[in-house]
Amino acid sequence: MSDDLQAREQQRKRAQAVKTAWLLGFIALAIFATFIGVAVIGR
Amino acid sequence: MSTDITHAIDGQADPDQVHDGHDESDHKPKGFLNRWLFTTNHKDIGTLYLILSLVAFMVGGAMAMIIRAELFMPGLQLVEPDFFNQMVTMHALVMVFGAIMPAWVGFANWLVPMMVGAPDMALPRMNNWSFWILPFAFTLLLSTLFMDSGGPASGWTLYPPLVLQTGSSLVFVVFSVHMLGISSIMGAINIITTILNMRAPGMTLLRMPMFVWTWLITAFLLIAVMPVLAGAVTMLLTDHFFGTNFFNAAGGGDPVMFQHIFWFFGHPEVYIMILPAFGVISEILPTFSRKPLFGYTSMVYATATIGFLSFIVWAHHMFTVGMPLQGELFFMYATMLISVPTGVKVFNWVSTMWQGSMTFETPMLFAIAFVVLFTIGGFSGLMLAITAADFQYHDTYFVVAHFHYVLVPGAVFALMAATYYWLPKFTGNMYSEKWGKIHFWLSAIFVNVLFFPQHYLGLAGMPRRIPDYSPQFADFNMISSLGGFAFGATQLIFVGVVWHCVYRSKVRATARVWEGARGLEWTLPSPPPYHSFTTPPEVTHNMLSYAK
Numbered sequence: 001m002s003d004d005l006q007a008r009e010q011q012r013k014r015a016q017a018v019k020t021a022w023l024l025g026f027i028a029l030a031i032f033a034t035f036i037g038v039a040v041i042g043r
Numbered sequence: 044m045s046t047d048i049t050h051a052i053d054g055q056a057d058p059d060q061v062h063d064g065h066d067e068s069d070h071k072p073k074g075f076l077n078r079w080l081f082t083t084n085h086k087d088i089g090t091l092y093l094i095l096s097l098v099a100f101m102v103g104g105a106m107a108m109i110i111r112a113e114l115f116m117p118g119l120q121l122v123e124p125d126f127f128n129q130m131v132t133m134h135a136l137v138m139v140f141g142a143i144m145p146a147w148v149g150f151a152n153w154l155v156p157m158m159v160g161a162p163d164m165a166l167p168r169m170n171n172w173s174f175w176i177l178p179f180a181f182t183l184l185l186s187t188l189f190m191d192s193g194g195p196a197s198g199w200t201l202y203p204p205l206v207l208q209t210g211s212s213l214v215f216v217v218f219s220v221h222m223l224g225i226s227s228i229m230g231a232i233n234i235i236t237t238i239l240n241m242r243a244p245g246m247t248l249l250r251m252p253m254f255v256w257t258w259l260i261t262a263f264l265l266i267a268v269m270p271v272l273a274g275a276v277t278m279l280l281t282d283h284f285f286g287t288n289f290f291n292a293a294g295g296g297d298p299v300m301f302q303h304i305f306w307f308f309g310h311p312e313v314y315i316m317i318l319p320a321f322g323v324i325s326e327i328l329p330t331f332s333r334k335p336l337f338g339y340t341s342m343v344y345a346t347a348t349i350g351f352l353s354f355i356v357w358a359h360h361m362f363t364v365g366m367p368l369q370g371e372l373f374f375m376y377a378t379m380l381i382s383v384p385t386g387v388k389v390f391n392w393v394s395t396m397w398q399g400s401m402t403f404e405t406p407m408l409f410a411i412a413f414v415v416l417f418t419i420g421g422f423s424g425l426m427l428a429i430t431a432a433d434f435q436y437h438d439t440y441f442v443v444a445h446f447h448y449v450l451v452p453g454a455v456f457a458l459m460a461a462t463y464y465w466l467p468k469f470t471g472n473m474y475s476e477k478w479g480k481i482h483f484w485l486s487a488i489f490v491n492v493l494f495f496p497q498h499y500l501g502l503a504g505m506p507r508r509i510p511d512y513s514p515q516f517a518d519f520n521m522i523s524s525l526g527g528f529a530f531g532a533t534q535l536i537f538v539g540v541v542w543h544c545v546y547r548s549k550v551r552a553t554a555r556v557w558e559g560a561r562g563l564e565w566t567l568p569s570p571p572p573y574h575s576f577t578t579p580p581e582v583t584h585n586m587l588s589y590a591k
Contacts, residue, residue: 006578006579009579013165014241017165017166017239018165019232019241020232020235020236020239021169021232023395024231024232024235024266025228028266029270030268031266031270031274034274035268035270035274035275036277039278039289039304
């Protein structure tokens with residue numbers, strides 16, 4: 001694999017990783033909000 | 044170059060001659076601050092995590108010494124009861140959040156990118172942030188001990204209404220727990236994205252080393268449960284300072300609800316601390332048995348099963364609160380079910396060693412001790428899972444003995460094993476095998492002197508979290524304290540061995556370090572270059588001796 005191709009492949013992987021990270025971050029926030037929300041509604 | 048690496052792993056080339064072609068002069072940033080404060084390098088951040096963890100072990104260990112000194116004899120000896128309760132609480136929080144968890148994240152930082160053939164973690168700047176939140180969070184947490192209202196004294200479970208008596212320092216405790224949670228979630232996101240997105244070509248999921256697999260599942264557990272803890276402590280905060288009544292029975296709230304929410308976090312937390320240990324043991328036993336891991340695929344499925352089951356067993360911590368019988372039965376059977384995948388793991392570890400060409404270097408000794416002693420902790424857990432019996436054991440020293448067997452000769456021994464196993468790779472120097480073995484044998488003896496008598500104390504009815512006790516418990520407490528002091532002193536040998544290995548050792552480590560070691564990290568020189576695998580290796584076939 002040429003250096004150019006490798007660099008592009010790394011960039012592609014990192015871009016995909018950023019998308020995955022946002023998704024996981026939203027899941028974590030949603031869990032936090034759900035637990036507080038359920039407790040508030042339950043009270 | 045990738046061909047070289049493939050050959051090296053297959054044993055057809057000398058790995059000492061093989062690296063990823065990167066200049067060993069490295070590109071380390073110049074200056075202390077640039078190197079350590081602003082670093083985005085996974086190895087540097089891993090080192091920072093491991094140093095922080097070692098400091099936390101010392102701080103948490105000092106608190107344990109205070110606890111055992113007070114319990115050396117019946118009566119109040121050294122500290123006030125309220126301070127004793129603060130020590131019990133802080134010892135747990137520091138050991139769980141400051142020592143064990145950061146140590147595993149440190150090893151993950153060092154090893155996961157090298158094991159999957161990635162140049163670094165997927166999100167290096169966030170990695171820096173994940174770490175540097177921690178020292179501030181811990182300083183804040185420990186500073187509560189010096190505040191007028193004192194630190195939290197409710198035990199690490201932070202149960203209301205007791206914890207709501209903490210006073211104004213509670214706000215700092217809650218804030219530090221929030222920061223610890225944010226750090227853990229960011230670390231977990233980084234590990235998942237690295238494993239899912241940054242693997243080298245050919246590194247399929249079922250070719251990954253077990254340490255990577257166990258960390259992948261651990262990271263998902265972290266993302267699922269740390270927000271739950273954050274939610275629980277946020278509600279504590281509003282109950283204390285803003286007049287809400289989530290857990291205040293007088294205002295229509297329910298303190299038992301906190302217990303449900305806490306343990307929905309707390310039980311998976313136990314597996315967050317132990318799953319990476321399973322991964323480490325699954326790396327070390329094959330190396331020193333000179334055999335592939337027995338039942339790799341079943342190990343992966345067993346780990347995933349344990350992860351799943353950890354979410355549906357939380358109420359076994361609260362059998363005595365008065366749940367409906369159906370609930371108690373469900374949580375009893377669900378808890379017992381965990382012994383099936385755990386049994387698969389223990390069976391596979393023993394089968395890995397069976398008829399292997401075993402040698403007993405320090406990492407192997409710690410790994411074998413882990414298998415034996417963790418299993419004792421597992422068995423006492425099974426006893427506690429029996430609802431009817433738990434009414435007798437609940438809140439006694441039997442519980443203390445149980446979870447310390449799981450966490451000390453379990454998680455901590457696995458950390459020791461991992462340190463002895465990979466430290467030569469990290470530093471390029473061999474540690475002193477003689478002192479490593481002395482450290483092991485003293486640890487293995489005194490950890491049992493420390494914790495085994497606590498089973499008897501619990502069965503005889505001694506409650507946990509008390510500074511004074513009935514004279515009938517004196518003998519076993521004295522033995523336990525003596526074991527504790529000796530175990531604590533023994534860990535100073537560990538600090539000495541690590542320091543010697545890093546700064547003084549003259550014996551250089553080879554690239555593979557251990558004859559039977561398999562995996563991409565062993566194809567790099569020892570120590571590995573600052574930037575490794577800038578050219579991804581190609582994993583073309585069963586090069587790891589693990590899987591199909």
